[in-house]
Amino acid sequence: MSPHTIDPAWPPGTVKLEDITPSGDSAEVILEPKPTNDPNDPLIANIATDQNWPQWRKHLNFAFVSYYVMMVLAFIDVATVTWGSVNADLGFSFGLLNDSYAAGCGSLCIGAVILVPFALKFGRRPVYVLSTAVQCGVSVWCARMQNVADLMLTNILSCIVGALAEVLVQMTVADVYFVHERGMMNTIYFWFTTVGVTLAPLAGGYITLSQGWRWVWWWMAILLGFGLVALLFFYEETMFYAETIDGIPVHQKLAPASNSGKEDSEALPSKTLDITLDGPQPEAVQIDYSIPKKTYWKKLALWANSPISFGQFAKHSYQPFLIMFSIPGVFYMALEYGIMTACTTVPVTTLSTVMTLPPYNFGSAQIGLMGLPPFIGTSIATLITGPLSDKIAIYLAKRNGGIFEPEMRLWLCLAFTPFVPAGLFMFGIGLNNGSHWLLPAFGLGVSSFGVVPASSAALTYLTDSYTDIIADSIVSVTVIRNLISTMFVFALQPWCDRVGLTWFYVTFGLIVGVIMLGNLIFIYYGKTFRVKSAGRYRHFSTQKTF
Numbered sequence: 001m002s003p004h005t006i007d008p009a010w011p012p013g014t015v016k017l018e019d020i021t022p023s024g025d026s027a028e029v030i031l032e033p034k035p036t037n038d039p040n041d042p043l044i045a046n047i048a049t050d051q052n053w054p055q056w057r058k059h060l061n062f063a064f065v066s067y068y069v070m071m072v073l074a075f076i077d078v079a080t081v082t083w084g085s086v087n088a089d090l091g092f093s094f095g096l097l098n099d100s101y102a103a104g105c106g107s108l109c110i111g112a113v114i115l116v117p118f119a120l121k122f123g124r125r126p127v128y129v130l131s132t133a134v135q136c137g138v139s140v141w142c143a144r145m146q147n148v149a150d151l152m153l154t155n156i157l158s159c160i161v162g163a164l165a166e167v168l169v170q171m172t173v174a175d176v177y178f179v180h181e182r183g184m185m186n187t188i189y190f191w192f193t194t195v196g197v198t199l200a201p202l203a204g205g206y207i208t209l210s211q212g213w214r215w216v217w218w219w220m221a222i223l224l225g226f227g228l229v230a231l232l233f234f235y236e237e238t239m240f241y242a243e244t245i246d247g248i249p250v251h252q253k254l255a256p257a258s259n260s261g262k263e264d265s266e267a268l269p270s271k272t273l274d275i276t277l278d279g280p281q282p283e284a285v286q287i288d289y290s291i292p293k294k295t296y297w298k299k300l301a302l303w304a305n306s307p308i309s310f311g312q313f314a315k316h317s318y319q320p321f322l323i324m325f326s327i328p329g330v331f332y333m334a335l336e337y338g339i340m341t342a343c344t345t346v347p348v349t350t351l352s353t354v355m356t357l358p359p360y361n362f363g364s365a366q367i368g369l370m371g372l373p374p375f376i377g378t379s380i381a382t383l384i385t386g387p388l389s390d391k392i393a394i395y396l397a398k399r400n401g402g403i404f405e406p407e408m409r410l411w412l413c414l415a416f417t418p419f420v421p422a423g424l425f426m427f428g429i430g431l432n433n434g435s436h437w438l439l440p441a442f443g444l445g446v447s448s449f450g451v452v453p454a455s456s457a458a459l460t461y462l463t464d465s466y467t468d469i470i471a472d473s474i475v476s477v478t479v480i481r482n483l484i485s486t487m488f489v490f491a492l493q494p495w496c497d498r499v500g501l502t503w504f505y506v507t508f509g510l511i512v513g514v515i516m517l518g519n520l521i522f523i524y525y526g527k528t529f530r531v532k533s534a535g536r537y538r539h540f541s542t543q544k545t546f
Contacts, residue, residue: 011530012537013406013465015179039293042176042238057236058176062185064227064235065172066192068128071224072165073196075135075158076104078204078220079142080352081364082213089213092151094353095493101349102489104155108482111163112475117316120471124168124175125237126302131161132228139221143214163482165193167474174463174470175238182463183389183409187382187456194378194448197344198371205368213364236299316472319540324476326536328529329465332518333458334477338484339515340455343420343447344374345485346508347427349492354501359434373441377423377448381416385453388412389460406464407526409457410519416450417516421509423447428505454516461522465530468541 035043042053083097119127138158145151173185204216324331351370355362362370389409396411397404426443429435462473488508496504522529530537 008531011527011534012468013530014527015404016402038240038291040291041240043178043240053176060234061176061236061238062172062188064230065128065169066189067227068132068231069165069169069189070192070196071220071227072131072135072162073193074200075139075196075220075224076162077197077348078200078216079155080348081201081205081368082208082216083352084356084364085208085213086145090146092148096148096151098349098353098489098493100151100155102486103152104159105345105482105486105489107156107159108163109479109486111160112167112478113317113320115161115164116167116471116475117314119164119168119171119239120316123237123239124172125231125235125300127164127168128235129228129231129302131164132224132231134158134161136221136224136228139217139224143217143221145214145217163478167471167478170459170463170474171471172238174467175240179404179464180390180394182460183393183456184386186460186463187386187389187452189459190452190456191378191382191386194344194375194452197348198375198378200371201348202368202371205363205365208364233300237301316475320472320475320479323469323472323540324480327466327473327533329522329526329533330462330473330476331480332522333462334480335484336515336518337455337458337477338481339512340420340451340458341481342484342488342508343424343451343512346488346492347374347424347444347447349489350427350431350501353493354431355437360437362437370437370441370444373445374448377445378452381449381452385412385416385456389453389456404464405527406461406530407523409460409464410523410526413454413457413516413519414523416453417513417519419446419450420454420516421513423450424505424509424512428508429502432501432505454519457519466537469537472540 035041042058079097079101083092083094086092086097087094115127115131135158138154141150142154145154169189170186173182173189177185203219207216207219324334351367354360355367355370360366389412392412393404393408396408400408423443423446426446427440428443430439430443459474459477462477463470466473492504499507
């Protein structure tokens with residue numbers, strides 16, 4: 001079979017995840033994607049005594065990334081609890097404040113398109129550092145806000161650089177984690193986003209009461225400054241380019257290495273290259289000690305330089321849109337992730353306008369406390385779905401003869417689907433009827449409980465199925481996600497004025513439920529879609545110039 005021929009049984013994303021013994025009694029998890037024998041490959045873990053990327057180092061790097069994500073989301077959502085005080089102090093109307101939030105959501109659509117090509121060309125590290133530094137500076141600007149121009153520009157600028165949070169994290173997960181680990185890591189990532197979205201307003205509410213609304217932004221500047229220092233001195237670059245043949249990544253095979261390690265490196269045989277598109281087989285990976293390991297300072301270089309051409313660099317500004325409309329899996333997962341995000345952002349804006357009025361008359365601290373139910377719901381779902389996502393994938397792969405299909409992760413979403421519309425119904429109807437605050441609060445928790453597996457599975461499905469174009473795929477997700485949020489936030493007030501809160505949230509919940517049921521289509525036909533789009537996937541992943 002030609003190296004460029006795609007076997008329908010092995011489209012991109014289908015991998016052999018377990019090597020089952022002839023007796024069927026035991027199975028060994030196979031590392032996918034295959035690490036190279038380069039000691040600088042971030043995928044290498046627990047292979048040699050002087051391993052370059054042991055598991056603790058991967059998790060430490062991911063912890064810095066997670067903190068970055070949490071602070072970016074906190075920056076975007078903490079503003080809502082200050083609206084009452086800002087309205088009284090600067091005279092900004094709630095309509096104007098709502099529009100500033102929507103303008104930020106719109107800016108999230110374009111930020112990744114502009115900046116992600118830099119992460120592909122110069123590495124993840126400089127973009128993380130740049131984004132954090134800009135957010136820190138904008139926090140100071142927010143603390144000194146005086147007019148409408150300040151309000152709009154700070155929202156727009158912070159969200160342009162904040163859009164990188166979603167894309168860069170998925171690139172980092174694909175850089176350092178294997179297929180059988182990604183479900184857990186994406187669930188943890190989503191939990192950190194929820195911490196930023198829900199607990200930041202809680203803390204912001206109390207800060208507003210005790211120190212004033214401007215101190216909310218001074219504290220953001222302090223916390224982002226801490227993150228900037230941590231990224232500068234501890235976050236290692238994860239971008240790694242393996243050797244390729246005609247653009248197809250290959251793994252390098254070496255004969256078993258001597259136990260004496262580096263001293264016997266000269267005795268190692270020369271490398272050979274092997275392309276396996278038709279069902280990867282388990283192989284031991286031996287580190288090539290003749291390849292020099294990067295020093296600490298090289299790992300912390302402010303930027304790297306990938307082998308991609310500047311033609312390819314520019315291509316990544318428009319390729320996400322081509323991918324989104326030519327590969328069904330990317331479009332659907334972007335749509336599902338977008339509507340899940342709207343399930344978080346729309347209630348947040350509703351709380352900040354409706355619950356400040358009778359019969360609730362909530363202050364900033366009480367509005368902030370309404371972030372606890374979604375935090376609790378998300379935390380419970382994370383504890384359940386995080387481990388289950390990877391365990392179910394491995395279990396179903398074992399039942400399938402050791403072969404893993406990305407669609408196996410989607411079964412978990414179906415069990416949680418009813419919770420999302422049910423929670424939205426309780427929230428909207430409860431607020432409309434002036435019910436006790438416990439009902440809308442409980443609705444928020446129930447909805448958030450159902451959002452976690454769908455959001456995590458959507459991101460993991462893309463990472464598993466389209467690893468080589470994950471950056472462009474997640475840019476597509478970011479655009480759709482924030483476009484949907486912007487549309488609903490802008491439409492929220494006139495829509496509610498026309499039909500009322502009850503019918504808005506009933507309609508919204510039904511839309512969400514229908515979209516989530518689309519997972520059924522992909523469970524049964526997702527592999528067929530991947531087979532038919534395999535040629536386009538290969539084209540996007542190997543194209544080097546215009």
